[in-house]
């Protein structure tokens with residue numbers, strides 16, 4: 001199986017190369033040339049399988065010939081050693097909690113698998129990598145945890161000291177080993193700019209820099225699996241299901257759309273965004289305008305004014321969008337509107353839903369999951385009553401409520417209990433560096449610390 005670039009100006013490459021490169025040389029995003037299919041029999045066989053076994057079967061469709069099956073089975077077993085709860089809310093409506101991994105966010109699903117696959121291919125090719133990543137909070141800790149203790153890979157995370165919460169910082173700075181964390185005085189965009197400049201600097205080529213960010217195809221493929229999993233646990237044979245996905249960079253929902261194109265019977269994808277509404281506007285009008293700067297909402301991981309995975313979605317519907325957000329060929333909007341429905345949710349609605357879900361259903365949501373649940377209710381309100389009552393729906397909860405203690409306390413009056421993965425973190429010793437927000441200082445730091 002080969003992977004092509006959405007900008008259509010780069011060589012097609014096999015999976016290991018797409019994984020280790022991250023972005024294609026023409027700045028496009030890698031997608032499989034042909035989307036593999038799962039038969040209805042294969043999908044229904046998942047009903048009795050554990051999560052990690054489903055992950056192995058689904059990913060094998062992309063990796064056959066690129067890794068021994070037993071090795072993939074071992075990596076998936078090792079990566080998915082935590083629960084994936086499906087919570088019934090009311091009628092046939094469920095919430096899937098993707099928050100039981102080591103950093104209590106859904107990013108663990110992708111990052112843990114990507115780390116293990118990278119490790120496998122680096123070993124095979126006797127290479128090493130330095131993962132350089134900028135974070136505004138959650139990505140850095142998911143990446144740092146996913147790569148912790150893997151040999152051949154070092155991780156350096158840059159974060160804006162004033163823009164992350166204490167809990168977010170401690171999730172990164174208490175790890176040590178092959179993970180190094182550096183605080184900058186500036187904003188997230190400054191961190192991102194330094195990382196980009198380092199990637200473009202030929203003096204640093206020898207470091208084997210890689211970004212591990214959300215555009216890596218190695219993060220996307222693992223995100224197809226929980227859609228199959230949810231379906232296997234809830235749907236009658238051949239029945240269609242609706243998913244609601246709280247979305248920022250669209251990696252999560254792209255996993256879902258890929259799963260559908262692989263054969264999963266999906267009625268609708270509800271793509272729920274916060275006040276950054278560039279996508280629902282595009283879906284309605286066909287006109288795309290990014291939002292710069294992005295709008296700040298309480299679902300902070302979704303404050304994205306130009307989703308980096310949108311080029312992939314447009315490619316799957318026959319269009320071409322470049323990395324700047326220019327559309328060179330329009331997607332099949334009629335088909336996209338049949339399969340996807342999108343809405344923008346304000347902060348006020350997000351808060352109101354957190355209150356109402358708790359009062360009505362004892363359903364505890366944090367801001368991102370609340371955007372998803374609110375989006376689902378808005379979609380259901382467009383259906384006729386019979387269809388609405390029978391619709392099988394799953395809304396994705398992408399982070400643990402305990403990661404947002406202030407907001408939950410203010411709205412619901414209590415402190416959500418910490419998941420086991422976050423317990424004890426307050427007491428652990430922190431270690432991190434400080435750097436000036438200036439490229440030469442950053443470059444010297446890289447040369448001094450990684451020059452061996």
Ligand SMILES: *Cc1c(COP(=O)(O)O)cnc(C)c1O
Nearest residue numbers: 247248249250251252301398399
């Ligand atoms: C990253 C993130 C999202 C958005 O996911 P995308 O793949 O960027 O759309 C939603 N919720 C949480 C908690 C996140 O960390």
